[in-house]
Amino acid sequence: MPVGDSESARAERVDPYCLEEGEADRLLAGHPWKRFALFEDSVAEGLGDPVPGYLDQSWADRLATALKRHAPGMTRPVLLAHGWQSRGTCFEHFVPGLLKAGYSPVAYDAPGHGDAAGATTTVLAFREVIQHLADEHGAFEAVISHSVGALASVLALRSGVRTRRLVTIRQVGEFTHLFDEFCGRLALRRRVRGELRTRVEQRLFPREQDLWRDFSTTYASGRITVPVLVVHDGQDRVVGVDQARRTAEVFGDQAHLVTTRGLGHRRILSGPAVVESILDFVTAAQDGPAEVPAASR
Known part of the structure; x- marks a missing residue:
């Protein structure tokens, strides 16, 4: 060479x-x-x-x-951005279809996940990985993201990473929802919640002036002008479908919402109807109603 x-x-x-x-x-x-x-x-x-x-x-x-x-147009990269406590291989059901359509899947293990080094990480570390991959591969044909990976992808796009299309699967629209859900599961009292919130702000993200606003996918949606496909299961016990509906709402006409039933938080990545809907969105223009039900199979 x-x-x-x-x-x-x-x-x-x-x-x-x-x-x-x-x-x-x-x-x-x-x-x-x-x-x-x-x-x-x-x-x-x-x-x-x-x-x-x-x-x-x-x-x-x-x-x-x-x-x-x-x-330069040969590789046609599609970024696969996994979520919390997951790894790049969670998108294995998407790879055959992407390859068949002529795309080059780009997956990774975020710090502290999969085979990557590290014991701790934050969503900002997820974003940095995406930015590094964008520097290496250029503009993505599409970004397919799940859970916290969706949030990191939105943050990366706001920071200048380019893509033609964005797919968010089981994403959190409001960042405060993550905190409230965590505290609720532990049944934390109001005083403890307040102390924990302060520690998150001061220790994990000391440079962020308003992380609860800035880390929400619903914030500054005008900076992302590409078509967006929002996918969520109506019976997701971790993040309610209302978060997906809120996300689709703020993106307006450029967004489509696909809902499923019975796939939950992780099985949604392997549902044949979900995979097919996402591949159709990535490979062709999508016309239709704002919310498209997908079968739970």
């Missing part, structure tokens, strides 16, 4: 087993591919200690860079 004039890549310029500058572009010229996939192994991933004189970049990353330079 081309390595440029970096001093760190001096050895690569004379290595006969490395491509010369511009050679990758010549090899890719006129290719008929619509997408590419890499089956990961230690060689493809470039695992191992850095070698002096060679760029510390995996083969997969070099190939992706060359492909994006030669055919």
Whole structure:
């Protein structure tokens, strides 16, 4: 792969087993591919200690860079943003359909989740991961998000991350709802609730002037102008469907609300009708009523 004039890549310029500058572009010229996939192994991933004189970049990353330079529209990335106490693989039912339609799913494990390092995290750390992925992949064709991942996605979009479409699944419209739900489940008294609220403001988010407003997906909805699909189960015991209806309401005509029954908080990600509705929204324009019931199957 081309390595440029970096001093760190001096050895690569004379290595006969490395491509010369511009050679990758010549090899890719006129290719008929619509997408590419890499089956990961230690060689493809470039695992191992850095070698002096060679760029510390995996083969997969070099190939992706060359492909994006030669055919920037080829990868068509779709971000999959998981929620709290979850991981990127929760979207496994969406991947086959996205690949078949020519999209490149981009999933991750947020800090403290899945295989990612860390023991604690906040929604701001979720947002930072999304921003990093946007820097790497550019504008997303769509963002499919679940739970806290939906909130983080909205925060990222407000901060400049770009997408053509946004899907929020079982999202919280008002950030205060998370706090109130937590306190309610623990039956905390008013005084304890007040002390906990103060600690959240001062210890977790000391730089936020009004986190209860700013961390709500219903706030500053005018900054997000793309079509929005809001998906929620009517029997979700963690977050009531009223949160979804409120979110759809503030986005107005650009939003569609899909409701289900009997799928709850997590099974909603595997419901065939839900997956189909979301893939239809991602791949084609959606026309119809503001709220579209989806079967619970």
